[in-house]
Amino acid sequence: xxxxxxxxxxFEQGKPERVPVTLFGAGMxxxxxYGTTFKDLSLDAGKMADMLVKMSGKLICxxxxxxxxxxxxxxAALGGGIKFREIGAPDLEAHIVSTEEDLMKLDxxxxxxxxxxxxxxxxxxxxxxxIGSEYAVTMxxxxxxxxGARLVGEETMMKATFKKPDFVHKIxxxxxxxxxxxxxxxxxxxxxxxxxxxxxxxxGDLISKKQFETFALPYLKKFNDWARSKNVHTLxxxxxxxxxxxxxxxxxxxxxISLDHKTDIAKAKEVLHGKxxxxxxxxxxxxxxxGTVGQVEDACRQVIQTAGTDGGFVxxxxxxxxxxxxxxxxxxxMQIAREWKL
Amino acid sequence: MATDEKRQEILDKLRNAVIQYDExxxxxxxxxxxxxxxxxxxxxxNGLVSGMEEVGRLFESQEYxxxxxxxxxxxxxxxxxxxxxHVKKMDLGVRGSVVIGTVEGDVHDIGKNIVKMMFDVAGFTxxxxxRDVPLDKFVEEQIKTDSDLVCLxxxxxxxxxxxxxxxxxxxxxxxxIKIMIGGAPVSQDIADKWGADGYxxxxxxxxxxxxxxxSSLKKMKEEAESKGG
Numbered sequence: 001x002x003x004x005x006x007x008x009x010x011f012e013q014g015k016p017e018r019v020p021v022t023l024f025g026a027g028m029x030x031x032x033x034y035g036t037t038f039k040d041l042s043l044d045a046g047k048m049a050d051m052l053v054k055m056s057g058k059l060i061c062x063x064x065x066x067x068x069x070x071x072x073x074x075x076a077a078l079g080g081g082i083k084f085r086e087i088g089a090p091d092l093e094a095h096i097v098s099t100e101e102d103l104m105k106l107d108x109x110x111x112x113x114x115x116x117x118x119x120x121x122x123x124x125x126x127x128x129x130x131i132g133s134e135y136a137v138t139m140x141x142x143x144x145x146x147x148g149a150r151l152v153g154e155e156t157m158m159k160a161t162f163k164k165p166d167f168v169h170k171i172x173x174x175x176x177x178x179x180x181x182x183x184x185x186x187x188x189x190x191x192x193x194x195x196x197x198x199x200x201x202x203x204g205d206l207i208s209k210k211q212f213e214t215f216a217l218p219y220l221k222k223f224n225d226w227a228r229s230k231n232v233h234t235l236x237x238x239x240x241x242x243x244x245x246x247x248x249x250x251x252x253x254x255x256x257i258s259l260d261h262k263t264d265i266a267k268a269k270e271v272l273h274g275k276x277x278x279x280x281x282x283x284x285x286x287x288x289x290x291g292t293v294g295q296v297e298d299a300c301r302q303v304i305q306t307a308g309t310d311g312g313f314v315x316x317x318x319x320x321x322x323x324x325x326x327x328x329x330x331x332x333x334m335q336i337a338r339e340w341k342l
Numbered sequence: 343m344a345t346d347e348k349r350q351e352i353l354d355k356l357r358n359a360v361i362q363y364d365e366x367x368x369x370x371x372x373x374x375x376x377x378x379x380x381x382x383x384x385x386x387x388n389g390l391v392s393g394m395e396e397v398g399r400l401f402e403s404q405e406y407x408x409x410x411x412x413x414x415x416x417x418x419x420x421x422x423x424x425x426x427x428h429v430k431k432m433d434l435g436v437r438g439s440v441v442i443g444t445v446e447g448d449v450h451d452i453g454k455n456i457v458k459m460m461f462d463v464a465g466f467t468x469x470x471x472x473r474d475v476p477l478d479k480f481v482e483e484q485i486k487t488d489s490d491l492v493c494l495x496x497x498x499x500x501x502x503x504x505x506x507x508x509x510x511x512x513x514x515x516x517x518x519i520k521i522m523i524g525g526a527p528v529s530q531d532i533a534d535k536w537g538a539d540g541y542x543x544x545x546x547x548x549x550x551x552x553x554x555x556x557s558s559l560k561k562m563k564e565e566a567e568s569k570g571g
Binding site for chain 1: 344353354363391400404406408409410412413446447448449450452455474498499500501502503526527529531532535
């Protein structure tokens with residue numbers, strides 16, 4: 001089986017021949033390792049694809065993520081400026097929605113003509129044509145709640161969940177439509193078979209289970225149901241400790257939920273196995289960044305032993321990794337899964 | 343002066359306004375406190391801050407999350423804005439001035455803002471550099487303001503590494519400076535390794551630590567008052 005077949009089998013809750021394994025995004029690590037910057041690649045699809053292909057050869061990760069680190073362009077394309085920086089991913093200069101009127105004025109089709117988004121899509125297609133039969137090539141974005149919060153501002157949105165809940169629903173629903181509009185062309189031409197989204201603002205450390213259920217879940221479901229109707233898998237990462245709301249994740253309709261290292265992985269197995277695929281959850285800082293190769297090995301073995309021997313599981317770090325994670329640690333991470341036969 | 347009973351009623355009102363994130367009641371309570379001759383400090387610490395302590399407990403036990411906390415903070419500020427002009431300058435024997443910010447590349451400033459609020463309440467002079475702060479800016483601002491404490495926040499695994507550079511630079515310039523770091527990906531281990539003096543474990547504990555600090559300031563204040571009075 002190819003790495004692509006292996007991870008897709010897990011997404012379908014099957015038991016592949018070995019433990020599937022992937023980082024999440026890893027744009028910042030890859031771009032640093034390749035020796036370039038977000039800005040440098042932002043209008044050069046050929047170079048972006050070359051970076052993805054070369055880094056894929058180095059990481060031998062079952063999935064390859066186009067657009068990791070470029071998520072803020074999806075909001076910026078509608079009318080905000082973007083700031084490139086020496087450290088960190090490009091960010092929005094300012095939030096672009098304050099009122100419902102502002103929201104009504106936004107034009108979704110603007111993302112079709114955004115140069116950076118189109119560069120990412122072109123790089124995605126190029127990468128797919130080069131290594132797409134071997135690896136599952138995906139394109140990343142923020143999840144609906146996070147993208148909505150990017151539009152209005154995180155604090156504003158969180159307060160609005162009490163002061164103007166209807167407005168929050170409209171924003172998150174709009175963000176969902178924005179995501180569908182973004183992905184539609186690369187889904188309908190058959191480029192994408194997996195979509196990966198991260199919803200960090202819907203983190204278990206930030207919002208309550210009740211708020212997650214009210215403001216994040218319905219829109220994740222709307223998006224994932226759309227993807228499913230197009231026969232495309234979805235990998236959704238939620239940050240923070242989500243142990244208290246694991247039971248809600250099958251309701252998102254995602255193929256695979258990627259769990260933060262704070263979440264109880266044994267409990268995740270108990271709640272999720274047989275209902276959906278899940279991924280996790282090696283500590284990206286304590287183990288991946290600061291741990292020795294031996295500690296990486298121990299941590300991977302422990303997670304697989306606890307949650308990953310019956311299929312429907314992908315070995316992942318608990319979040320995206322810092323750009324300074326030692327390569328040896330990533331190599332060991334991949335090796336443990338690749339050698340673990342199921 | 344208010345009777346003990348009236349005083350307690352007003353303090354409870356302020357406390358509950360913060361817990362129930364009710365800005366209007368917080369304003370009302372603050373005005374009542376002034377109208378009834380309560381000390382500004384009394385109303386702040388035994389009313390508003392006492393409420394925030396309970397909020398901290400609710401946050402710890404995961405009954406409250408960040409959105410609730412932001413609402414409570416608004417209620418606290420609503421009361422504080424009215425009371426603060428009437429507060430006698432506190433002499434706590436602490437030269438509280440603090441530089442605070444979220445490190446370069448990171449735009450997450452909610453946790454930082456909550457910690458900042460507690461410093462505000464405690465009467466510290468706060469130099470808030472905001473978010474996505476260039477690393478050298480922390481050093482410049484500390485030197486410029488001669489602050490005793492620098493607080494660095496990072497919320498992403500991808501940006502936290504900038505903290506080490508700031509700590510090294512600050513310590514090189516001034517070995518006596520105190521540095522506190524916080525944010526989801528940071529740990530005590532990292533604080534120790536990178537040479538930070540203090541560590542706020544995550545959003546939950548940043549608040550708890552800030553509250554602990556305020557509580558100990560409160561205690562110092564009470565001691566100072568009992569000696570003075």
